[in-house]
Amino acid sequence: MSPDIVVVGAGVIGAACAEALSASGLKVTVLDRAGIAGGTTAAGEGNVLVSDKAPGPELELARASRRRWPDLLAALREELGPTLAEAEWEAKGGLVVATTEEAAAPLAHFAAAQRAVGISADELTPEAAAQLEPHLTRGVTAAVHYPEDAQLQPVLAATTLLAAVRARGGEVRAGTAARGVTRDAAGRVSGVRTDDGTLACRAVVNACGPWAGSFAARAGAPITVLPRRGMILVTGPLPAGTVRRKVYDADYVGAVASSDADLQTSTVVESTRAGTVLIGSSRERVGFDETVRVDVLRELARKAVALFPVLAGVPVMRAYGGFRPYAPDHLPVIGADPRLPGLWHATGHEGAGIGLAAATGRLLADLYTGAVPEVDPEPFRVDRPAVIEGERAA
Template identity: 80%
Template sequence: MAYSDVVVVGAGVVGAACAEALSAAGSTVTVLDRGAPASGTTAAGEGNILVSDKGPGAELELARASRSRWPELLAELREELGPALADVEWEPKGGVVVATSAESAAPLAEFAAAQRAVGVDARQVTPAEAAELEPHLTPRVVTAVHYPEDAQLQPVLAATTLLAAVRHRGGQVRAGVAALGVERGANGAVSGVRTSEGVLPCGAVVNACGPWAGAFAEAAGAPIAVLPRRGMVLVTGPLPKTVWHKVYDADYVGAVTSGEAGVQTSTVIESTGAGTVLIGSSRQLVGLDETMRVEVLRELARKAVALFPVLAGVPVLRAYGGFRPYAPDHLPVIGADPRLPGLWHATGHEGAGIGLAAATGRLIAELVTGRPTHVDAEPFRVDRPGVLL
């Protein structure tokens, strides 16, 4: 097999973003995936690009950098590939976070105030103003926060567009090829990737396997604490325009940052370009168990109707589940593995991978090529407490 400067393992949106940024920086890149590109976690995502669910700190800074980068990157790809290949259904729709009780109103207001202090556009609105933003919201809303910066895109289209750019620049995307481990040279550094089709020689490998990143890291001899965290989503049939923003209940932030293994559900509702409404979300540490749990779907539906009564009686088109890559401290793992020169990780984004992908790819390219980083990479380092095994 031909030599590549970098092999990216995983053709989801994070791996695709890393491959795109590396190829833009001049590296020859090969992307491997045991399945079809964007067929795993990315295909199960809702396409959210959020700042609304992140408190002050490193992940918020990465999210803001990614929110700024996405429209720039898409414009560059439209110029390079043409509009037909670079249409990802970008929609800067904004988000609305609501509190439906006095108990949740105060924490939401405090959270938004802390975000405003670091520059996030978080506009606290009255129940009447929330109803203007979302006419079908329950009248039980006590207060709400409007986040104009929140956006959405179609995640599979985003990943395939990024991969199209890699191919356009001479890189390869190889579907149906499993990465089984790495080869080391005489100096102990990565010299290739062992695959189901033989050894692919390279100078570096990026572990962008999402929920399977822990398994690949272990196979490479450098295990990390990244686990799959299961989630499920309901999809309604096509409707007239019913939901105008990404809308979620204030308890969503607590569910995102929780480390509990049991089922947690919080109300998250948004429409798609096709007219369907996506209803989430759930989180559960169950390994790679793909069982569809009817009781969880019922809970999602019940909470959705409580927030948007208009959805009562609306037909459900389908339900699907997926796995998010979960790191114990809820921060992505981005950077070099200190135990194995040439091994890099870009994983652990949990449910924020689509939103964080643009900045993650840029950061990996900067680190691999030794360039100054556009955000502080230190908080995401691989050798931080709790990540190395």
């Protein structure tokens, strides 16, 4: 029996869409040209953040996702059992710090704007920040604590979501590349072309991450979603409590919002349940160039040691990079494509996909089924100029 809908992409965004659609009673098949969660999701840190988003549509999507993630994971544990539904959810909070006098006032202003729309953003003295993070540099000039920030293990989250899809009668096919779509006599999507033949369906969701632009073009409805590369360092295991939460320098917010194609680095330090510490972050638009640049890794390490001097001399276990799906106006693309009935998109989340996934899946499923969405879908529509005509803005 053919599925109702095919989701192309088995990363966390595709998995969240597939889970939400299957929870709505639809039969879903997920396709991925490689393996489950093997692309952008595997290269993520697992951030579920509100701290790095200015008031506006993305912050509203982030708030909805932050509310949804713990409830969704708890429900899936009940449905699937703890073995299949473990995503290492940690509601540990985040700490944003300024390390220069010039950065202190902008950080306070940003936090005040967030508080005005209901975000918990508690300004701290440097002494109070040191109590939260004893190994933090004493060069802090200002700090803001975000108790709502959280973390999960992104690959485990994606596999949990896909396990639910399978349990509800859906299918997940790894190693199956989607080559485009077929259309019926009325011009609607009627199937997905793969190397194994055409898979009939009523609709297809383009959740291909940084490759979403390529798939959309093959489907005949191009969108502008570009790869933006990032690198991460992973230390060896450290004693518990060395780094207690996600900590980043205030310049990280500016790097996230920047449209600059050139290399940008900002200091992000975060512990994991395994005891390792993740060090980021970098951003640059270099296409799909996978070259490991030692100068970028050296800069990340230097900045991390400046923020947490205790990291000096700590061995680096590995380094890895990944490509994030970047839309020129820095907003995700979520919803139906008006140019091709039956084609839907869920992409463009850049480095926030892990955190935004739960709400993205729910929003897309609500739009598909005609339910009233929790989040206003208008800012994420496909036919906005930056996405349809984005090459000029990129």
